[in-house]
Amino acid sequence: MLCNQQLIKQDTLPLNPAQHWLLNYFPRPYEWYDRILFPLELPISVPAVQKAIEYLVDRHDGLRTTFIEDNGHWKQQVQNSISKEEISPLLYHAEEQTQEEYEKTRDELALAYCRQFNLQEGPLFKVLLFKRSEKRCDVLFLFHHIIVDYLACITIFKEFNYLYSAFQNEEKIELSPATSNTQYMHSLSNAMNSSALSEMNNFWQEGKLLPDSDLILNDHPGKECVSKTIRVTIPATQAEKLLRFGKKHFQARSLHHVLVAPLYHALREEVTNDTITISQKLHGRNINSDDFSFISTVGNFAINVPVTCNIDPEDNWNAIIGRVEKRFSEIPLNGLSYDIVHLINQSIPYPDHNIAPIRFNYMGISPYQRLVQRIEHPNQCLTTYIEFFVYFHEKSLHIEIQYDQTSIGQHLVNRLRDNYVKNLHDLISNL
Incomplete structure (x- = not known):
């Protein structure tokens, strides 16, 4: 070629x-x-x-x-x-x-x-x-x-x-x-039959996606944003327990669900209701639940999906993670349906920052610290108010929080960071 x-x-x-x-x-x-x-x-x-x-x-x-x-x-x-x-x-x-x-x-x-x-x-x-x-x-x-x-x-x-x-x-x-980008598009097209489209539309229409105004201080993020990043590391002595036992102990399908649960809990402490929405960065590659044939396909398939969970601060971690797992499993087409429904009838709040001011981005295990990075420039647009980047490197768990200083105060970000880390340590103590 x-x-x-x-x-x-x-x-x-x-x-x-x-x-x-x-x-x-x-x-x-x-x-x-x-x-x-x-x-x-x-x-x-x-x-x-x-x-x-x-x-x-x-x-x-x-x-x-x-x-x-x-x-x-x-x-x-x-x-x-x-x-x-x-x-x-x-x-x-x-x-x-x-x-x-x-x-x-x-x-x-x-x-x-x-x-x-x-x-x-x-x-x-x-x-x-x-x-x-x-x-x-x-x-x-x-x-x-x-x-x-x-x-x-x-x-x-x-x-x-x-x-x-x-x-x-x-x-x-x-x-x-x-597997090719072309094959991915054909597979996605085949999954979008009339019955599936109806299910997707019903799910997102009935989801009552409303913006969580408690945390949004100004207009949506855009090119006037000034970004800042704060970092914290969970040492290998603690983080390795999550890697080795987290999924099995909490009977979770994905370590993503285990790691985001403490953030749902931390966010619950900042708002006045039990319904918490966090945007999730998902890879968008398993069009069918058990089909992972596109995991190594070269292309851009990653999507941002608002996932809403009811969080009772008195629940234990098994209950919270179980609720997160259940909610993820209910989303049609593993999250791709959110974008598809918007493209078809544009009747739901879109994109994700109009619903959830915080995005969670679990990046797995990295052979080098931040092997893959975004290249920022003076006019760089942010795509959400606060984004948690979470990844393992040399058995330690690295947390990087990027946020828009024009919309979000550092005191809020510091509280979220501290509560998230506190919740992680509490979760790890259960392993």
Whole structure:
């Protein structure tokens, strides 16, 4: 699928819910970028890097996707071919720079290259190499968020390292066939029959989605926001118990449900009623409950879904987690239905920040601390008032809370942080 020409056009596909949200939430030029940054095994082999990138592009149609606009309506278009020159890595020498100089240069270059991305022309990713010394080289993957989400970045990271090693050592490549962005769209289309659409509509119409005004101080987040991040870490001695025993002890299907339960409880202490809504960042990949065939697909499928639970502060953790589990299981199409119902009749509050001022984003286990990060710029729009990023790294549990200082006071964020951490420790003490 690689050629020496420019991108060759192919048939179009509709936008998936995550892409539709992005193109409708952000103003032009739709600036929302991601990066993967990690060290590479030395000595560096640029030809092996090139071959690994080419293999990834051939393997994953998400990396060959561009977008076309017709009378204000966007569609995605998977390209059959892409030129080798367009995806060649760029090598920068940073051996003489201090750490501060290197980070400044790296971040400025990253933003400059991201701002060259053109949705209609592509490609929508770039790879930079920074040689720091004879023993260290950093690899920086840059993406427009419309073609990748967190899980896609993890897939690219794992497969790139495997492929790079294989090409460098002339080893045989053995990878299972990849599921494609195109297959995902066909599967989603097949799931949207009339009966399913009726069930989705009834669920969200009857959900009585009302904004929780107790925590919203100003207008919705936008480009006038000023973001700030505070961080806290649960040490490995405590966090490892959650990793090893959390799901089994609380009979939970997902550790996400265990980790978000203390936040529901913390938020209950801030409001005057038992009905608590938290927006959940979900991967949007298991269209059918037991179908995980798209978990490693490269694309942007992540969705933001408001999930409402009734929280009794006197309940124990088993009861609270059980209630959270039940509520998640009731949502049609594993959360994709929220975006779909809005797209069909636009009769429910949308997007999620109009209902829930807080979003919870569980990112699993990261091989490097914040391996995947958003690339922010001076005009960066926030997409919610407060977002909890939670992930494990080296057995510790890391919590990063990003919030909009123009709408949310730091005293509130500090209370939520302190109560969330207190609740986590209390939950862990039950293990």
